[in-house]
Amino acid sequence: NAGVTQTPKFQVLKTGQSMTLQCAQDMNHEYMSWYRQDPGMGLRLIHYSVGAGITDQGEVPNGYNVSRSTTEDFPLRLLSAAPSQTSVYFCASSYDPGQFTGELFFGEGSRLTVL
Amino acid sequence: TQLLEQSPQFLSIQEGENLTVYCNSSSVFSSLQWYRQEPGEGPVLLVTVVTGGEVKKLKRLTFQFGDARKDSSLHITAAQPGDTGLYLCAGGWGAQKLVFGQGTRLTINP
Numbered sequence: 001n002a003g004v005t006q007t008p009k010f011q012v013l014k015t016g017q018s019m020t021l022q023c024a025q026d027m028n029h030e031y032m033s034w035y036r037q038d039p040g041m042g043l044r045l046i047h048y049s050v051g052a053g054i055t056d057q058g059e060v061p062n063g064y065n066v067s068r069s070t071t072e073d074f075p076l077r078l079l080s081a082a083p084s085q086t087s088v089y090f091c092a093s094s095y096d097p098g099q100f101t102g103e104l105f106f107g108e109g110s111r112l113t114v115l
Numbered sequence: 116t117q118l119l120e121q122s123p124q125f126l127s128i129q130e131g132e133n134l135t136v137y138c139n140s141s142s143v144f145s146s147l148q149w150y151r152q153e154p155g156e157g158p159v160l161l162v163t164v165v166t167g168g169e170v171k172k173l174k175r176l177t178f179q180f181g182d183a184r185k186d187s188s189l190h191i192t193a194a195q196p197g198d199t200g201l202y203l204c205a206g207g208w209g210a211q212k213l214v215f216g217q218g219t220r221l222t223i224n225p
Contacts, residue, residue, distance in 0.1 A: 103160040
């Protein structure tokens with residue numbers, strides 16, 4: 001079972017470069033989300049989606065764009081990378097978009113360094 | 116400012132000891148979840164509590180949701196080295212948002 005797959009696992013960027021973090025899930029989950037994890041900050045929600053064509057902002061959306069053209073894929077785009085975006089990024093999905101009584105399934109993470 | 120505050124942030128104890136980790140907020144949550152994360156991996160769900168006052172047990176782990184649904188605790192009895200990891204609480208916030216505490220890094224020494 002693949003679950004939630006994130007690519008790349010590691011990436012180094014220079015300030016101002018753009019890139020896309022890919023996320024795919026094979027569980028037919030309607031809900032997908034992106035978090036960033038920084039030391040001492042836990043996980044902070046960047047953007048989320050409750051289905052194809054629907055996205056919304058989380059706690060820290062600035063500097064990031066998302067789109068959801070299919071149920072399976074939820075890419076995260078950094079348009080102009082900044083050192084403050086150095087972090088570990090996690091994609092997650094769930095079958096329960098409403099009340100979070102179900103499990104949030106996470107990918108293994110993408111470690112991004114911006115120089 | 117964190118919506119969910121966990122304490123302590125770091126805890127190092129000897130094998131066999133008991134411990135409690137707290138997750139507190141001034142806000143009411145529709146549900147409260149606890150996750151455990153190993154290095155290099157994503158968090159994995161341990162438990163979900165949805166009713167104020169609810170207590171759930173998972174082997175040596177006991178989880179409690181506060182009566183007012185603003186706080187939760189995780190108690191581990193007779194801790195073992197395999198319990199070492201980052202423990203994260205997460206609350207259902209508004210519609211479709213799950214927000215996390217900053218985590219408690221637990222180390223159990225043999």
